[in-house]
Amino acid sequence: xxKSDQSEQTIQDVLDQHGVSRRTFLxxxxxxxxxxxxxxxxxxxMAEKLVTMKRPSVIYLSFQxxxxxxxxxxxxxxxxxxxxxxNVISLDYDDxxxxxxxxxxxxxxxxAMRDNYGNYVLVVDGAIPLxxxxxxxxxxxxxxxxxxxxAAKGARAVVCVGTCATFGGLPYAQPNPTGAVPVSALxxxxxxxxxxxxxxxxxxxxxxxxxxxxxxxxxxLDRHHRPRMFYGNTIHDRCYRRPYYDAGKFAESFxxxxxxxxxxxxxxxxxxxxxxxxxxTLKWNQGVSFPIESGHPCLGCSQPNFWDQGSFYAALSTPKxxxxxxxxxxxxxxxxxxxAGIGAGVGIAAAGVSRFKRYRRAYKAVAGPEEPQEKNKTExx
Amino acid sequence: xxxxxxxxAEPDYQGKGGQAEVQTVGFGLQAILNEIxxxxxxxxxxxxxxxxxxxxxxxxSGDQRSLHDALGTGEVEVTLNLGGDSYIxxxxxxxxxxxxxxxxxxxxxxxxxxxxxxxxILPADRREMxxxxxxxxxxxxxxxxxxxxxxxx
Numbered sequence: 001x002x003k004s005d006q007s008e009q010t011i012q013d014v015l016d017q018h019g020v021s022r023r024t025f026l027x028x029x030x031x032x033x034x035x036x037x038x039x040x041x042x043x044x045x046m047a048e049k050l051v052t053m054k055r056p057s058v059i060y061l062s063f064q065x066x067x068x069x070x071x072x073x074x075x076x077x078x079x080x081x082x083x084x085x086x087n088v089i090s091l092d093y094d095d096x097x098x099x100x101x102x103x104x105x106x107x108x109x110x111x112a113m114r115d116n117y118g119n120y121v122l123v124v125d126g127a128i129p130l131x132x133x134x135x136x137x138x139x140x141x142x143x144x145x146x147x148x149x150x151a152a153k154g155a156r157a158v159v160c161v162g163t164c165a166t167f168g169g170l171p172y173a174q175p176n177p178t179g180a181v182p183v184s185a186l187x188x189x190x191x192x193x194x195x196x197x198x199x200x201x202x203x204x205x206x207x208x209x210x211x212x213x214x215x216x217x218x219x220x221l222d223r224h225h226r227p228r229m230f231y232g233n234t235i236h237d238r239c240y241r242r243p244y245y246d247a248g249k250f251a252e253s254f255x256x257x258x259x260x261x262x263x264x265x266x267x268x269x270x271x272x273x274x275x276x277x278x279x280x281t282l283k284w285n286q287g288v289s290f291p292i293e294s295g296h297p298c299l300g301c302s303q304p305n306f307w308d309q310g311s312f313y314a315a316l317s318t319p320k321x322x323x324x325x326x327x328x329x330x331x332x333x334x335x336x337x338x339x340a341g342i343g344a345g346v347g348i349a350a351a352g353v354s355r356f357k358r359y360r361r362a363y364k365a366v367a368g369p370e371e372p373q374e375k376n377k378t379e380x381x
Numbered sequence: 382x383x384x385x386x387x388x389x390a391e392p393d394y395q396g397k398g399g400q401a402e403v404q405t406v407g408f409g410l411q412a413i414l415n416e417i418x419x420x421x422x423x424x425x426x427x428x429x430x431x432x433x434x435x436x437x438x439x440x441x442s443g444d445q446r447s448l449h450d451a452l453g454t455g456e457v458e459v460t461l462n463l464g465g466d467s468y469i470x471x472x473x474x475x476x477x478x479x480x481x482x483x484x485x486x487x488x489x490x491x492x493x494x495x496x497x498x499x500x501x502i503l504p505a506d507r508r509e510m511x512x513x514x515x516x517x518x519x520x521x522x523x524x525x526x527x528x529x530x531x532x533x534x
Contacts, residue, residue: 022506024463034491040432287488
């Protein structure tokens with residue numbers, strides 16, 4: 001049924017090989033269209049276009065990351081869009097998933113880049129470390145800086161998945177010892193799509209790629225280069241607990257009556273009002289729930305610098321002078337300790353400034369005069 | 382979301398009354414019903430299928446139930462076994478289909494009204510039918526189906 005040369009296979013060939021019927025594929029496309037707030041007619045158009053296409057080549061590079069994003073994409077149930085995407089694309093290189101290793105793996109990547117020059121999509125997962133000449137991340141004798149630049153040259157588009165690749169994420173958080181930067185700091189002059197989240201929702205990753213392949217263009221993006229169809233609203237906008245916020249009913253602790261009654265988690269640190277993502281509508285684990293539905297505040301993981309926005313459990317209205325993971329004192333008895341903390345903080349800040357200057361010099365040496373995105377920039381609604 | 386698995390409440394009408402029924406529903410639903418009427422008219426003239434995406438409309442579950450009641454229940458009901466059960470039901474207006482596509486765990490992933498002779502997702506694919514003919518012939522030649530035949534006898 002299918003063609004022997006995989007590079008010449010159409011998506012229809014692959015669907016036939018996997019026993020995926022027209023109805024199943026069409027249903028997946030209709031679900032994807034619905035998730036992207038597109039008309040069902042667009043889902044039908046997607047299906048008709050995709051089956052005639054040659055499998056698009058995708059090269060997936062991982063840098064400073066935890067593999068959570070790839071886990072999110074692959075640990076989904078089947079048959080779903082996320083499952084289907086692996087049938088649709090030709091995943092020519094992914095050092096985590098591919099059986100080959102060492103020179104064979106590198107050769108596969110080089111061949112895919114050569115054969116599909118100008119046409120492949122580069123998916124990047126993880127931040128890029130610049131400090132120490134890029135020595136914090138090397139593979140096959142090349143630094144991450146060299147690898148990403150080489151791979152981006154022939155890419156038709158670059159899709160950054162996860163907050164590390166899009167905004168720097170955890171590696172970029174203070175004190176950023178490896179001088180990590182987001183992919184956008186190094187890749188210039190290419191269509192760039194950010195799919196942020198720690199990790200991103202599987203259907204958001206798959207849907208973004210499907211949209212790009214089916215409609216042959218970058219979807220409409222927000223100011224952080226994220227697809228508006230998924231990042232157009234805040235969690236708060238679509239939260240089912242929003243009526244409690246409007247009514248002024250808040251949980252004050254995780255075990256009070258407010259929490260038990262499902263009231264708004266704003267006072268427990270929910271970052272939903274400033275976080276743009278689709279968790280409240282698409283949800284997680286095949287639509288089972290999302291963090292707020294499970295009783296936990298939104299951490300704001302799809303926003304820039306979310307690790308450096310103070311405590312996860314401090315309300316958004318709390319002044320941010322602490323560092324990630326530390327609570328903000330709310331009682332008089334804690335103020336003394338807080339003052340001591342300020343003293344220690346000054347010392348840490350001084351060390352941080354010194355480190356930042358070193359990192360800045362390293363950045364300029366590698367990336368040129370342009371600055372990476374400013375830290376601690378708050379999201380405007 | 383309207384649960385298409387449950388039989389709808391017996392409507393007071395079967396879509397034969399036209400305008401009188403429309404006047405009983407709210408303003409938002411009237412707009413949807415008017416759009417459906419236009420799509421039906423267009424299809425009858427041009428054969429162009431039409432869709433009203435219910436998930437993109439701010440409908441409460443009550444609104445959906447009202448819409449469901451206004452459209453009534455028709456002659457055809459289909460269950461699709463494609464990665465979780467999905468449901469298609471013809472409304473009392475011929476050619477107006479209520480389509481509900483669910484994911485693996487039964488959550489509604491897409492829900493829309495389709496105006497067509499048959500919903501796009503239903504017909505078997507002619508190319509696939511050719512492949513299936515080959516599979517059936519191969520199975521017959523290999524005797525795979527012989528045991529089943531004996532079982533029937």
